[in-house]
Amino acid sequence: MRPRATAIQISISFAMLFLLCGFGPDRADEAGTDFIVTAAPAYEPLAALRGQERFPRGAQLLLVHEGKPEPLVAGFAATADANVSFDGKSVLFAGKRNASDPWQVWELALADRSTRQLTSGTADTIRPLYLPGSRFVYAQRTPNGFQLNSASLDPTQPANQQALPLTYANANALPTDVLADGRILFESGFPLGSGTIPELFLVYSDGSGVESYRCDHGAARWGGKQLASGDVVFTHGSSLARFTSPLAHEERIQAPSAQFTGAIAETESHTWLISARAASEKHYAIKLWKPGTATMQSVLAESSDDLVEPVLVAPHDKPKRHPSGLHPWDYANLLALDARLSRDGTLKGTPASVRLETEDANGHPAVLGTAPVEQDGSYFVQVPGDRPIRFALLDAHGAVLRQEHGWFWARGGEQRICVGCHTGPERASENRIPEVLLRTTTPVDLTATHQPQAAPHSAGGR
Numbered sequence: 001m002r003p004r005a006t007a008i009q010i011s012i013s014f015a016m017l018f019l020l021c022g023f024g025p026d027r028a029d030e031a032g033t034d035f036i037v038t039a040a041p042a043y044e045p046l047a048a049l050r051g052q053e054r055f056p057r058g059a060q061l062l063l064v065h066e067g068k069p070e071p072l073v074a075g076f077a078a079t080a081d082a083n084v085s086f087d088g089k090s091v092l093f094a095g096k097r098n099a100s101d102p103w104q105v106w107e108l109a110l111a112d113r114s115t116r117q118l119t120s121g122t123a124d125t126i127r128p129l130y131l132p133g134s135r136f137v138y139a140q141r142t143p144n145g146f147q148l149n150s151a152s153l154d155p156t157q158p159a160n161q162q163a164l165p166l167t168y169a170n171a172n173a174l175p176t177d178v179l180a181d182g183r184i185l186f187e188s189g190f191p192l193g194s195g196t197i198p199e200l201f202l203v204y205s206d207g208s209g210v211e212s213y214r215c216d217h218g219a220a221r222w223g224g225k226q227l228a229s230g231d232v233v234f235t236h237g238s239s240l241a242r243f244t245s246p247l248a249h250e251e252r253i254q255a256p257s258a259q260f261t262g263a264i265a266e267t268e269s270h271t272w273l274i275s276a277r278a279a280s281e282k283h284y285a286i287k288l289w290k291p292g293t294a295t296m297q298s299v300l301a302e303s304s305d306d307l308v309e310p311v312l313v314a315p316h317d318k319p320k321r322h323p324s325g326l327h328p329w330d331y332a333n334l335l336a337l338d339a340r341l342s343r344d345g346t347l348k349g350t351p352a353s354v355r356l357e358t359e360d361a362n363g364h365p366a367v368l369g370t371a372p373v374e375q376d377g378s379y380f381v382q383v384p385g386d387r388p389i390r391f392a393l394l395d396a397h398g399a400v401l402r403q404e405h406g407w408f409w410a411r412g413g414e415q416r417i418c419v420g421c422h423t424g425p426e427r428a429s430e431n432r433i434p435e436v437l438l439r440t441t442t443p444v445d446l447t448a449t450h451q452p453q454a455a456p457h458s459a460g461g462r
Contacts, residue, residue, distance in 0.1 A: 088315035145172035166207035168409035169193035182322035191406025223262010332410030338377035341420025371444035378434030385412025
């Protein structure tokens with residue numbers, strides 16, 4: 001079948017959806033405001049984390065106005081991933097003009113439904129989110145998986161020509177929200193760059209400061225969205241949970257039994273629009289739930305489609321704009337205050353040195369060099385920017401005491417200090433000068449001006 005014919009067929013099928021299938025029980029006006037949902041015959045919420053298609057049978061954005069759903073965008077074979085601007089006047093979305101096209105990012109003006117294309121090329125670009133400063137973030141498919149980029153909304157600057165890469169691990173990364181403090185919440189596999197358990201991470205809008213949102217890793221979690229309170233709500237699939245500021249671990253939410261897709265939308269009355277389905281239901285529907293109550297109210301359902309990714313059509317607070325502190329370098333300086341500290345417990349030996357590893361052209365670990373660790377556990381190193389890196393602590397005989405199995409990166413020009421190795425956000429630094437800075441203020445150069453060596457295989461560690 002030719003692409004144009006396929007596109008027409010998909011468009012007709014979604015138009016017939018309203019005539020033949022019908023929605024019910026139709027109580028969408030209970031949400032109190034217009035909202036947008038994605039309707040899809042099949043939805044795989046975690047497929048993109050495996051580099052696969054989340055909507056294998058197509059998708060279409062629906063605008064729900066005064067309780068009645070209608071197609072949001074005309075003339076597209078597929079649309080998904082709606083994100084409403086801070087002033088509530090426009091919508092970013094991922095779309096395909098023809099069924100054979102790759103996903104690209106578009107912007108729609110709600111006043112007249114006009115659209116403009118923001119990205120182009122042969123690679124899929126999905127999950128666009130508005131950033132402050134007239135920019136947006138999105139995920140683009142690369143040979144190393146979906147990677148985060150940001151670009152300008154200025155129509156005179158084509159996104160593909162001035163995109164800023166934000167992630168540098170060889171793993172899929174998908175943005176889920178832009179937090180009030182300006183950081184980008186994204187999901188990827190844990191351990192970052194090497195694992196497959198869905199987890200939530202944070203990065204600044206210049207790609208610096210990458211970290212786990214919380215360090216109580218274990219159960220898969222995805223679909224994170226920030227509430228007006230500042231809490232971040234996400235799903236484990238069969239349950240909901242939240243990150244809240246006073247706690248260094250997640251807090252379970254007592255919600256009705258259901259299967260959740262994540263990405264909730266909070267209304268002005270602090271009720272939640274949730275995409276969920278009961279055990280007896282085949283497809284996800286949009287439900288309204290007031291936290292603390294025993295039941296969810298179905299506001300929009302369709303007999304043959306999943307309804308997912310609810311987004312309110314309303315103005316909302318603009319996040320803070322992150323002032324980048326990057327220098328024009330191709331390296332970064334990293335200071336560890338006490339590498340002996342970790343949520344993983346007390347070391348069984350005394351660290352004498354730290355080994356830095358990266359990935360070679362074939363994706364294999366390669367050693368860039370080692371640096372001494374002071375008696376107080378501090379070290380100061382210079383590392384290559386914009387590359388996957390990880391550390392291993394060694395004893396005086398070169399044996400591994402603790403090592404990272406995931407990867408992270410430092411942006412070129414970044415200067416970063418960590419309290420310890422995987423200490424978690426609850427640990428503050430000691431009020432003292434680390435011994436390494438009393439000895440020298442020049443970092444050990446581990447940028448591998450020499451040929452990197454293959455990393456030895458060792459078991460244990462993080």
